[in-house]
Amino acid sequence: MKVIQIDTNQWTEGLAKLEGSYRMFGPAETEGKYPEFKELEKGDVPNLNVSNTHLSAKSVVYPQSEVMFEYTLDEAKEDHHQLREIEKDYSPRAVFGIRPCDAAANLIIQRNFDSKEYRDPYWVDAFESCVFIGHACENPGATCFCTSVGFGPFNEDGLDLLLVESDNGGFLAKVITDKGAVLAKSAGWETETDAAALEPLKEAAEAKIRSKVNTDQLAKQDAKDLFDAPIWEDIGFACLNCGTCTYSCPTCWCFDIQDEVKDKSGIRMRNWDSCMYPLFTLEGSGHNPRPEKHHRIRQRFMHKLKYYVDKYQAGVQCVGCGRCVRLCPVNIDIRTVCEKMNSYKPA
Amino acid sequence: MQNPYLPMPVRIDEIVTETEDKMLKTFKFVFLNKEDEERFQHKAGQFAELSVPGKGEVPIGIASSPTEKGYVKFTVNKTGLVTGYMHTMKVGDIMGIRGPLGNWYPWETLEGKNVVIIGGGFAFSTLRASIVYMLANRNKFKDIHVIYGSRMPSLLLYRDELAAWEAAGDIAMHITVDGTDDPDWKYNVGFVPTITEQKAPPADADTYAIVCGPPAMIRFTQPVLDNLGYSHDNIINSLEKRMKCGIGICGRCNIGDQYVCKDGPVFTLNTLNHMAGEK
Numbered sequence: 326m327k328v329i330q331i332d333t334n335q336w337t338e339g340l341a342k343l344e345g346s347y348r349m350f351g352p353a354e355t356e357g358k359y360p361e362f363k364e365l366e367k368g369d370v371p372n373l374n375v376s377n378t379h380l381s382a383k384s385v386v387y388p389q390s391e392v393m394f395e396y397t398l399d400e401a402k403e404d405h406h407q408l409r410e411i412e413k414d415y416s417p418r419a420v421f422g423i424r425p426c427d428a429a430a431n432l433i434i435q436r437n438f439d440s441k442e443y444r445d446p447y448w449v450d451a452f453e454s455c456v457f458i459g460h461a462c463e464n465p466g467a468t469c470f471c472t473s474v475g476f477g478p479f480n481e482d483g484l485d486l487l488l489v490e491s492d493n494g495g496f497l498a499k500v501i502t503d504k505g506a507v508l509a510k511s512a513g514w515e516t517e518t519d520a521a522a523l524e525p526l527k528e529a530a531e532a533k534i535r536s537k538v539n540t541d542q543l544a545k546q547d548a549k550d551l552f553d554a555p556i557w558e559d560i561g562f563a564c565l566n567c568g569t570c571t572y573s574c575p576t577c578w579c580f581d582i583q584d585e586v587k588d589k590s591g592i593r594m595r596n597w598d599s600c601m602y603p604l605f606t607l608e609g610s611g612h613n614p615r616p617e618k619h620h621r622i623r624q625r626f627m628h629k630l631k632y633y634v635d636k637y638q639a640g641v642q643c644v645g646c647g648r649c650v651r652l653c654p655v656n657i658d659i660r661t662v663c664e665k666m667n668s669y670k671p672a
Numbered sequence: 673m674q675n676p677y678l679p680m681p682v683r684i685d686e687i688v689t690e691t692e693d694k695m696l697k698t699f700k701f702v703f704l705n706k707e708d709e710e711r712f713q714h715k716a717g718q719f720a721e722l723s724v725p726g727k728g729e730v731p732i733g734i735a736s737s738p739t740e741k742g743y744v745k746f747t748v749n750k751t752g753l754v755t756g757y758m759h760t761m762k763v764g765d766i767m768g769i770r771g772p773l774g775n776w777y778p779w780e781t782l783e784g785k786n787v788v789i790i791g792g793g794f795a796f797s798t799l800r801a802s803i804v805y806m807l808a809n810r811n812k813f814k815d816i817h818v819i820y821g822s823r824m825p826s827l828l829l830y831r832d833e834l835a836a837w838e839a840a841g842d843i844a845m846h847i848t849v850d851g852t853d854d855p856d857w858k859y860n861v862g863f864v865p866t867i868t869e870q871k872a873p874p875a876d877a878d879t880y881a882i883v884c885g886p887p888a889m890i891r892f893t894q895p896v897l898d899n900l901g902y903s904h905d906n907i908i909n910s911l912e913k914r915m916k917c918g919i920g921i922c923g924r925c926n927i928g929d930q931y932v933c934k935d936g937p938v939f940t941l942n943t944l945n946h947m948a949g950e951k
Contacts, residue, residue, distance in 0.1 A: 393677055396725045406725045406766035407681040407704075442934070443676050443919045548928050548948035579923030582677075582916045586726045593677075593725075598924070605924050606950075608914045609751040612887075614950035624926075627948070632929035 329509055330518040331488075332495040339512030340370055343419055346511055347456070350385050351421035352378050362423075371421035373488075376466055377646060381575030382427040383434065385420050386451045389572075390596045393447065393582070399589040408593060413447070415454040419508060422460045426469075426646040428483035429476045430575030431457075433644070436637050437578050447595075456508045458498075459484040463530050468647030470536035470660060475640050478530040479523070489526055497522060538660045540641050542667045543634050550671040551631055552623070560626070560662055561619030563655035568599035570649035570657070571625065576642050579605070600624045626662050676919050679723035679768025680708035685743060687763055692826035696794050697759060698735060698747045701769060712772060714738055715779060716801040717910060717938050720771025721918045722746060722754065724761075730754040731915040731933070734772060735797035737804035744769065747797040747829060773918040774937050777802055777882055777908060785878045788817040790893060792864045792885030796820060796829045798910060799884055803837065810842055817873055821848040821864040821889075825857060846871040865892040868900075875901035884910045894941075904942035911937045911951070927951055 331339065343349065344367060351371025352360040360375050362382045394408035431452060438448035462469070462478035471477055481487055485505030488496040498514060500506050509515070571577045581598040584591055598605055601621050607613045615621050633642035643659065650658050682701035690696040703709035714720075714734055721729040730752070736745035750759045761767070777798075787806065791799040799820070806813050818837070822828045828847065838845040838859075848860035848867045860867050864885065873879055881902055883890060890909070897907055913925035913932040920934030927949035930936065944951060 398726055406768075408679055408723070408725060408768060410675060410678060437921055437923075440920075443921065445921055446675050549946070552928070552948040578921075580916070582729065582922070584726050584728045591726045593728075595922075598922070600923065606914050608912070609755070614913065620950065624950075627928075628923075628926070631948075632926065636929040 326500045327517050328520040328523060329498045329500065329514050330491070330495065330516045331498055331514045332493060335514060335516075336495055337370070339514050343508065343512050347417045347419035347508070348414070349419050349421065362420075373422045373460055373490075375422070376462075376464070377424050377426075377648070379648070379652065380573055381430065381646065381648065382420065382423045383430060383575050385418065385423075386431060386455060387434070387448055387578070390594055391447060392592045392594045394593040396591050396593075397589055398586065398591060413450065415450045418451075418455045419458060420455050421458045422488075423457050423484070424462060424646070425459050425478060425480035425482070425484065425487070426471050426476060426644040427575045428457050428459050429471075429480055430483075430644045430646070432483045433576045433633075433639075433642055434578050436639070456485045456504045457483060458486045458488060458505070458508070461487055461489045461526070461530065463490060463526060465530060465534050466647055466651070468536065468650040469534055469645060470538050470647060471645035472531055472534050473536065473538040474540060474643050474645045476644055477527075478534065479527040489523060499523060536645075536647075536660060538645075538663050539667045540630070540663060543630055543641065543663075544638070546631065546666065546669060547671070548627070548631055548635060551666055551669060552627060554666075554669050554671070556665050556669070557619045557623040560657065560665070561617075561622035564601075564618050564622050564657060565655060566601045566603075566618050566621060567654060568601040569652050569654065570659075571599040571601055572597060573648040573652050575644060575646055575648075576629070600628070622657070626659070626666065629659070630663055630666050677770070677917070679721065679729075679770040680705065680712065681766060682744075682769050684761060684763050684765045684767070687761075690747060690829050690831075691794075695750050696747055696829065697750075698745055698829075699758065700736075700743050700745050701767075702743050704766070709742070712744065712769070714744075714772035715776035716805040717776035717798050718772040718774050719798070719918075719937065720744070720746070720769050720773055721915075722748070722758070723768035723770055724754050724757055725767065727754045727757045729770065729916070729918075731773070731918055733795075733798035733801075733910070735800050737801045737808065739805055739808035747794065747800075749794050770918065774933055775935070777910075777938055779805075782880055783812045785813065785880055786815040786817075786873055786876075787813055788819065788872050788879065788881045790864060790868055790872070790881055790883045790885070791818075791820045792889040793822055793827070794829060795884045795886065795910075799882065800830055800833070802882065803843065807837075807842065814878070815873060816843040817846065817871065818843055819846040819848070819864060819867050819871055821850065821860075821862075821867065823850045825849050825852050825854055844871075863892070864889050865896045868893055869896045872897070872900055875903070875906070877903070877906075880906045880908060882908045882910075904945060905940055907941040909939055909941055909944060911939065
């Protein structure tokens with residue numbers, strides 16, 4: 326596909342043009358300390374000076390909390406106690422500055438939310454409304470290991486356009502899909518340039534990733550052997566079950582469903598949940614199949630590195646973004662755990 | 673495509689208190705919309721999410737048989753937020769059902785075979801659905817045995833039906849209680865594993881056991897079935913886990929790479945033996 330040159334003026338003008346036809350998303354300042362992905366106010370530009378956001382870009386498609394249904398408990402109303410679907414805005418969204426790891430993560434999550442048996446309408450409709458304008462990582466972070474899990478700093482999976490910073494302050498944009506081509510055209514970004522310019526940049530970026538993890542034996546390992554391996558108490562020893570890893574992870578998809586009522590009006594909503602929490606699996610009888618923290622940390626790593634591998638035969642459920650490594654308060658490192666699982670030999 | 677999280681509205685048509693401790697009530701629901709009733713085509717062994725607006729949802733086994741038309745029944749133990757509230761609800765109240773969900777007992781495999789149902793406590797609801805289903809299709813099955821126990825007579829579910837099945841005689845009923853001081857008790861006294869040892873039909877390739885009950889019952893019944901020579905392919909279990917979505921998406925009810933809500937709740941013991949994860 327073609328590569329387009331976008332200079333700084335064209336960039337600003339293009340964003341202004343797109344505001345008319347897309348809801349604009351990208352990294353932006355938040356009330357907290359760090360830029361995160363959010364819907365941009367009119368006139369705001371995405372902040373592309375972010376190496377990677379603390380929370381992943383999954384929230385654009387899959388918000389942390391999302392209303393599913395509404396209802397009334399007022400028996401004077403004809404449809405009282407009946408859940409109603411609510412209007413959702415699935416008009417086109419332009420998602421700027423998503424890193425290749427987060428874009429690839431959406432395709433992993435898609436396997437869960439869009440299967441041949443069930444289609445999760447909230448996730449799928451939101452996903453299909455998006456055009457993903459990726460931001461290549463010319464300077465990957467110290468905890469990045471995307472090249473070990475089948476991706477890379479210029480990876481195109483899940484992207485419609487890939488932006489690469491160019492020397493003059495603008496971008497080179499690789500057009501990956503028709504959706505991306507349409508967006509580039511509506512932005513007025515049409516100056517074609519030499520595609521060969523990208524390759525050396527890509528190779529240079531890949532060479533900067535020092536972290537290497539082996540995953541080649543995971544599919545061959547026996548799930549029961551790994552489950553019963555005497556490694557989990559050690560791995561989980563320092564774990565606080567804080568859930569930071571699951572919330573920051575671009576490929577974690579678990580959720581809870583809750584009802585909330587004010588006066589006679591109610592909603593049913595879903596919220597991100599975490600396998601790190603004991604309540605995640607606590608049953609009404611009081612029985613909990615994962616009562617101890619090492620059971621829960623085993624679930625997290627087994628899910629990402631074994632159950633998912635077995636279920637889909639499409640690699641690991643990890644894109645190597647390194648967030649959980651960087652943000653874990655007790656330095657639990659998925660790379661180390663992965664090596665232990667990959668090289669495990671039952672006694 | 674239909675939103676798989678949207679419950680179908682139902683009206684409570686009847687509430688029966690099943691046990692003397694009043695912890696178990698059977699709710700009979702009728703669908704508000706005829707098309708929902710037609711769409712709800714289940715098989716014995718499946719479950720559904722009962723939806724109480726303002727409280728939440730709870731996964732419960734379907735107690736009525738697909739051969740019982742025009743309504744669905746669920747027997748609900750008073751336990752948490754949703755089931756506790758349900759026990760305060762009245763006939764005529766509106767709530768929702770989402771389903772049917774999960775797999776079912778392997779009826780195609782069981783046709784032409786001997787079936788022994790082994791149940792304990794309030795896990796008997798999908799077993800009731802199964803018995804009613806088999807009785808409605810009696811000529812499709814060979815011998816049918818039912819071993820069902822509870823701690824005491826007043827805690828047995830569906831007592832009128834149990835007596836009627838016992839009296840009708842086209843299935844072999846082995847009702848039991850752990851103990852009773854009722855001098856008129858005319859059935860068995862003893863734990864389910866003990867009665868299984870005494871009454872279960874001999875094992876062969878054409879005999880299947882469906883086992884559903886509390887963990888202790890399952891744990892102690894297992895060696896009995898092993899001694900009797902039941903193959904683990906011929907032992908069928910139905911599992912429970914905490915669930916939310918019921919369709920294999922929300923992530924909490926897995927055993928290894930299988931979701932109890934979608935890939936189960938029914939598994940053969942042989943399958944379970946080979947699964948990694950918290951059972």
